[in-house]
Amino acid sequence: MTEPKLIPTSEELILIGMLGGPGAGKSSQCRLLAQVFEVEHVSVGDLLRAEMNREGSQHAAIIRGNMMEGTIGPKELTVGLLKSHIRQRAEQGMRVFIIDGKYTHLTLFYSTLTLQPGFPRNLLQLQHFEVEVGAFKWLIYLDCPEETLIQRLLPRGRFDDGVETIRGRLRTFRMITSEVIEYFQMVGRLKALNGDQTMATVHEQLTGVVSEVAELRQTYELVQKGL
16 A cells, blocks of 8 residues: 555645756755755755665665666655655655755765756656655756756866766766656746856846745845845
8 A cells, every 4th residue: 555645744845856967056056045945955865875874774785786876776765765854854844845866876996976867857756756745846957058067067077077978977867857857848847947157147046936935935035135
């Protein structure tokens, strides 16, 4: 029997997904939003790592294996961790959640490579999340040209960030997320922003989008007034 959603609180929750290619700045923007608004920035990668390192976790080996292979793993595991975290924070009074799918790929020698498709990353993951947790109000998509993302990633100087490796990551991103973006656009729940701008400009536009949530509008107006 499927465990019920977060009822009775699920109808009161505002769930927002964040999607963008590697280098689009999703996690940085999520952290900035959490400093301005009473929103919870939920990092899928942080939840997976915490579960992997939790003593006695029955999922540790699966998560470690997925990270070694560079895959995010079973939707049931990822969504289950999200559901547990969101329920806990909802019981503490949090109502708005921005979910960022940044996670880590472990190499053979336990160096790390950060993979950043966002969340939800495919339709199966989306469908399972909306059944188990609740419907997304929006998907925010930070759209950046490929060359901009390459320029942002190259200065990091990591072994994995050669141009061809980056192009491969971008092709993978487009391949696995295109259906999700098209779906949210079709149902009128896509908020696409130009990510090829300064961090400050993107942040300003994002705060405008998030302030459309009625509960957060007053906070945004105070920020605009510099209070």
